[in-house]
Amino acid sequence: MAILSDADRALITAEYQRDCSAGREQFGNFNKADLRAAANAVDDWISTNAASFNTALPVAFRTGATASQKARLFMAIATKRFISGV
């Protein structure tokens, strides 16, 4: 799977900060460059492991769900596991 464009990665980094600031979230010791590097790493990891993720899905869902539906399931699980209050 191809990685996102540089513009998309920059947009995600910007929107991430807006979202956190809107919620008055306090950050630890990382600056904008560190955040961008993290966004790049996440995208790289997804690109590298997309096939593995797909293979891990039960065959009925793997063959019956669209890529968008699989991604939304992934996000729902990650949100429930790691984001408090959800």
Place this chain on the structure above:
Amino acid sequence: MASGDTLCTFFPADNEYTGANPATPDLRNGHPTLDFDAATDEFALFTSILPRNYAGGGITISLVWGATSDVTTTHACRWSTQIERGDTGTDFDADSFAAVNTTGGNPSATSGAPTYTTIAHTSGAQMDSLAVGELFRLKVSRDADGTSGTDDMTGDAELYGIEIRET
């Protein structure tokens, strides 16, 4: 007028800027703020008249601001200020701000605590040759893309108030 005395003050409700990329009005525990984005250069504009007790020196612009999310005191928020003189030779149909003066300010280690960052403008060109009794505009922006210097502070910068004093 003595050096260091206040010439004028501005607060978020005084902001007049409605063009592209304006700073966003917000509240923090009831305190009005103007929020400046971390990724896009955003602006605020304030109009006043240089008071009659101005003695002709330079000015120092003190920005009272806080970081919404970043509490690392080594990080920098890059602020820019510009003056536009409104004398009888100024055509208000176009902007004519003097060149920007910029500086970096560091967020407080306490989220919610303000930081005071000052930018000095010498009299003359840096003040657009503004003279006593003349209308002027102050343009304040966050240089979020770091054109003029490092801006590595994550998240919004919240502007609470501005003091202009004679240097």
